[in-house]
Amino acid sequence: MTGERTATLDDVARAAGVSRATASRVVTGQGPASPRARDRVAAAVAALGYVPDASARALVTRTGTRLAIAVIGHTAAVLDDPYVGRVLTSAAHVAAEREVGVSLHWLPLDDPGSLARLADGRGLGGLVVVNPTRPALETVPRGLRGRVAAVGVGTRHVPSFDVDNRAGTDGVVRHLVRTGRRRIAMITGPSWLPCGDRAVDAYRKVLRDSGGEPRVVTGDFTAARGAEAAAEIMVRWPDTDAVFALSDLTALGVLDGLHALGVRVPGDVAVAGFDDIAFAGLSRPALTTSTHPVEDIAAAAAQAVLDRRDTSGATFYPSALVVRDSA
Amino acid sequence: MTGERTATLDDVARAAGVSRATASRVVTGQGPASPRARDRVAAAVAALGYVPDASARALVTRTGTRLAIAVIGHTAAVLDDPYVGRVLTSAAHVAAEREVGVSLHWLPLDDPGSLARLADGRGLGGLVVVNPTRPALETVPRGLRGRVAAVGVGTRHVPSFDVDNRAGTDGVVRHLVRTGRRRIAMITGPSWLPCGDRAVDAYRKVLRDSGGEPRVVTGDFTAARGAEAAAEIMVRWPDTDAVFALSDLTALGVLDGLHALGVRVPGDVAVAGFDDIAFAGLSRPALTTSTHPVEDIAAAAAQAVLDRRDTSGATFYPSALVVRDSA
DNA sequence: TTGAAAGCGCTAACAT
DNA sequence: ATGTTAGCGCTTTCAA
Secondary structure: OOOOOOOOHHHHHHHHOOOHHHHHHHHHOOOOOOHHHHHHHHHHHHHHOOOOOHHHHHHHHOOOOEEEEEEEEOOHHHHHOHHHHHHHHHHHHHHHHOOOEEEEEEEEOOOOOHHHHHHHOOOEEEEEEEOOOHHHHHOOOHHHOOOEEEEOOOOOOOOEEEEOHHHHHHHHHHHHHHOOOOOEEEEOOOOOOHHHHHHHHHHHHHHHHOOOOOEEEOOOOOHHHHHHHHHHHHHHOOOOOEEEEOOHHHHHHHHHHHHHOOOOOOOOOEEEOOEOOHHHHOOOOOOEEEEOOHHHHHHHHHHHHHOOOOOOOEEEEOOEEEOOOOO | OOOOOOOOHHHHHHHHOOOHHHHHHHHHOOOOOOHHHHHHHHHHHHHHOOOOOHHHHHHHHOOOOEEEEEEEEOOHHHHHOHHHHHHHHHHHHHHHHOOOEEEEEEEEOOOOOHHHHHHHOOOEEEEEEEOOOHHHHHOOOHHHOOOEEEEOOOOOOOOEEEEOHHHHHHHHHHHHHHOOOOOEEEEOOOOOOHHHHHHHHHHHHHHHHHOOOOEEEOOOOOHHHHHHHHHHHHHHOOOOOEEEEOOHHHHHHHHHHHHHHOOOOOOOOEEEOOEOOHHHHOOOOOOEEEEOOHHHHHHHHHHHHHOOOOOOOEEEEOOEEEOOOOO
16 A cells, blocks of 8 residues: 655656756756756656655755744744734645645744744745844845745845735725724734834824824734723723724724723724634624735745745735624 | 854764764664763763754655644635644644644545555655544554554554543533533534544433433534524524534534524523634633643644654543633 | 766664 | 764766
């Protein structure tokens, strides 16, 4: 059942009637090869079902065999965020197709050396940094250039794959305005996270256009903080008629906090989130939010890194309003 | 910043004044070594910050460099279950410490060859099968023996790491009985999944002891099925006063379904789930459930496989009742 | 354009 | 108990 020994490059070369070196050139696509050699090797590969051994290749090219997913945050608890789970799942899926694995790492926000240390480690085929800061990205060694991608902001050397926070926020806040809300508060992400800035900008802009005053409170993407922030908001601006949180988890916390305060949703206050996590449709009231293709984003980042595609610059993915019951 | 070349085993051997072979024996812990050699090598390893190259090791031992997580199910959608995300996250964490990565695979329930095909692939350091069936486990090649673990039922050759479903279910159902419920329905997992059997047994036993009639409906761990099943139950047994679902997601669906039916929870019907997912505390009403250490279980399975610990047999992890508002 | 040969870092026979 | 030797499967100079 286990079948015969898996084919090696030597087998391919022999079957194709060329040297191993030539076979290698054809398989990797590097270096010259005559059309004739190309064909014969390709045929042999197909016939034998040859798959290159990732370890052997990694050993000689000094390029690792795993894709590291690194998440920046204050505590290791950031790894528990469902968002990270989605990124990891998607990346692991992409990686599996290429015979590589993924590993998960927490990068402490206050330890600027942690990224460099991770990147220096051997066996690293590539690196996807989730929610990076620009200074952190500056610490990736030159040797890893072209094998790093960011889910969040990027830099000149690190391509970025991210949600179009600006348009997404714009969509949500405009929806709130359209449904008659004017005194709209926003709960942001952590202040150190640069990729939330565009969202805050968009929020301010819509409010300005509609004649409202910005009411911004800092969050941290957790549900607990959402409940807390809801209370803060209702104390500081009691006439608030809508709360927009830049995270569904936080929005769910807001729902909880407002419920505890006896505030009705959406009767008294509308609540909207951001992300469209699996539970968004299951809360009571069901959460109005903005959905985005986290899996696609993660897959694109993983592919860019694994295939050494030189995708510099930023790619933005659309975010779409999902109207449910809470707003 | 990139620092000097990372140390190799040769460097260690030289620094310790022994041969590379001896250094290897000490580092791997295999084979004999004098206390003196052991000490000197250990010191050299520490001084040089030596970390073995996973690729090189994998190449020679013919043992891969990644840990595959395989989830059995009808459709690829099983990979989206938050439970899988938790398993994957935890495994990826364990793997990262050993310089290996994890990959994620879906094993179609109706394709018995898929496990064997996955296991045959090169580059596989180990395999953790989630929610396996016994027949599927029989298809793992002998060559992989000792490098496979199951999260769910096991076999003679595959050690099992699982929740103590029996005790967990017992705890939940007894709680329902204790709070005055007698006409308790249960929504199980998919019928092909053997690890739910113990839970159903436990449920039947408690009902028998308390003089109730078993009311069992088959589920599939999804929320949608929960809503559906809730309606079925209320039609078939209108006097039902409690529903226990073997999955929080399903229980949340039940909450939804009952709400739609105008049934009050927990006033008319108590609802309890199983798993204690992140969202269980955020639903309205907050879900009463049984919590279990999924992360610990996954970590143990990953360790067993990665460290070739010969942990045959089954290890059960305790499940503990969490009383919230729904029951 | 091709092949011969060296070697990536490590483990495992085999001798000693 | 230790060292010597021979590879694991692959890429990559270097000559031809």
